[in-house]
Amino acid sequence: MRFYHTSTCHFLAKLIVVLTWGILCVRAVECIDYEAISCRKHTAFLTDFGGKGGGKTSNTEAFRKAICELSKFGTDGGTQLIVPLGKWLTGPFNLTSNFTLYIHQDAVLLASQDEAEWDLIPPLPSYGIGRDAPGPRWKRHHRWSRSRMVTKFRQGQLKNTRPYLIEIMFSDHVQISNLTLINSPSWNVHPVYSSFVVIKGLTILAPIKSPNTDGINPDSCSNTRIEDCFIVSGDDCIAVKSGWDEYGITFGMPTQHLIIRNLTCISPSSAVIALGSEMSGGIQNVRAENITAISSESGLRMKTGIGRGAYVKDIFVRGMTLQTMKYTFWMTGDYGGHPGDHYDLKALPVIQGINLKDVVAKNVTIAGKLAGIDGDTFNGICMSNVAIELSEHATNLPWNCTNIQGVSSQVSPQPCALLSDKKTDCPFPTDTLPVDKIQFQTCAAASCHRLKDSDISS
Known part of the structure; x- marks a missing residue:
């Protein structure tokens, strides 16, 4: 095994903490500079631990062995594991603290199709059961055969919940950057029970008819930043969550202090940004700006219902540019789906302080459908400087509002009477x-590993 101390090197590419995509020299003794939350003292290569490229030999044990060994250096400045160019077949593996996984820009992680390699893990405590099935769920992984899993899901043949590509749990100061994620069987990136998470520069691609392939799902997280991402999804591009019914209420960990900026989304069957539906730990202080979407179902969607409890409040959105949408805004107080039949009928969500401004939407079928809950009005909705151009197929009633309260200013077409006209910003x-x-450091990695032809074959 070889470890290299970092040194000051000429800039070649970016390397980002935890999961990243960059340029790594091959068959040359050069160095790379990169920006990261924390620099690492030691460097190792997957091939140091028996990793085999070519996409045919499983590297599950190589990844697990590497991460286990490198964890010993966590208190000595940390380590980075470099995945060289090529195709690397693997099952799931866990990461460790004070660790960077560096993926060469021409490297691909391929999921093993041998289900024996896939561990089962318990459902999340804030969900109580798996989202697809009551039992355990498959362990998260960086890539899986989407078509096989989706077919089984649609045919009702799954006994376990589909895995997510990347799931970060109970962690802080994490960065996931400069990756392309393709063909997830379900959610793509799922930070949960974590804080100070930066997600930057991701390209996420899923077939637009693939179920539940959400792009990024911050879930019971505090201080998360999502920026500069491009997402094509069969479900919500970003879905903000915090647990499911009584399990989320009991766990009681909200998603709060969330930034979403510079997002481009395509989601014909779902939302650009969704709040819920699992929001039973609460959602508060969400700030979204500079959002672009085309051919998507809705710009901002609120999904909640009886039994969810908790709250969604202090939501701030500005600078949305939307083209070809079914809804500009959609708020639903009767969203279904429960982990069981015994949810609390008295657990009503508090929806308060939803602020939407500086929105341009064109070719829209319905300007807004805003439906609260009988006896549980959605309060404090504010819209200002919103220009919506309806399509030639638009409904005769551009706004449909029930059980909501709020104000509007310079909104066209004229919104429903429940959003009273009041000059405001x-x-x-x-x-x-x-x-x-968070301030990023410029870090450096030492001499590159000399790869054999067998390591880079594809």
């Missing part, structure tokens, strides 16, 4: 969240 916070204060 909906607020957007001016303070800086702690996650936005």
Whole structure:
């Protein structure tokens, strides 16, 4: 096994903490510089632990052995594991603390099709059961055969919940950057029970008819930043969550202090940004700006219902540019789906302080469908400077509102009477969240590994 100490090197590419995609020299003694939350003292290569390229030999044990061995250096400046160019077949593996996984820009992680390699793990405590099936769920992984899993899901043949590509649990100061994620069987990126998470520069691609292939799902997380991402999805591009019914209420961990900026989304059957539906730990202080979407079902969607409890409040959105949408805004107080039949009928969500401003939407079928809950009005909705151009196929009633309360200013077409006309500029916070204060360091990795032809074959 070879470890290299870092040194100052000429800039070649970016390397980002935890999961990344960059340029690594091959058959040359050069160095790379990259930006990261923390620099690492030691460097190793997957091939140092028996990794075999070519996409035919399983590297599950090589990854697991590497990460186990490298974890010993966590208190000595940390380590980075470099995955060289080529195709690397693998089952699931866990990462470790004070660790960077560096993936060469021409490297592909391929999921093993041998289900024996896939562990089962318990359902998340804030969900109680698996989302697809009551039992355990398959362990997360970086890639899986989407078509096989989706076919089984649609045919009702799954006994376990589909895995997610990347799941970060109970962690802080994590960065996931500069990756392309393709063909997830379900959610793509799922940070849960974590804080100070930066997700930057991801390209996420899923067939537009693939079920539940959400792009990024911050779930019971505090201080998360999502920026500069391009997502094509069969479900929500970004879905903000915090647990499911009584399990989420009991676990009681909200998603809060979330930044979403510079997002481009295509989602013909779902939302650009969704709040819920699993939001039973609460969602608060979400800031989204500079959002672009085309051919998507809705710009901002609220999904909740009786039994969810908790709250969604202090939501701030500005600068949305939408083209060819079914809905600009869609709020639903009767969203179904429960982990069981015994949810609390008295657990009503509090929806308060939803601020939407500076929105341009064209070729829209329905300007807004905003439906609260009988006896549980959605309060404090504010819309200002919103210009919606309806399509030639638009409905005769551009706005449909029930059980909501709020104000509107300079909104066209004229919104429903429940959004009273009042000259106002909906607020957007001016303070800086702690996650936005993270400063990146310029880090360096030492001499590159000389690869054999067998290591880079594809």
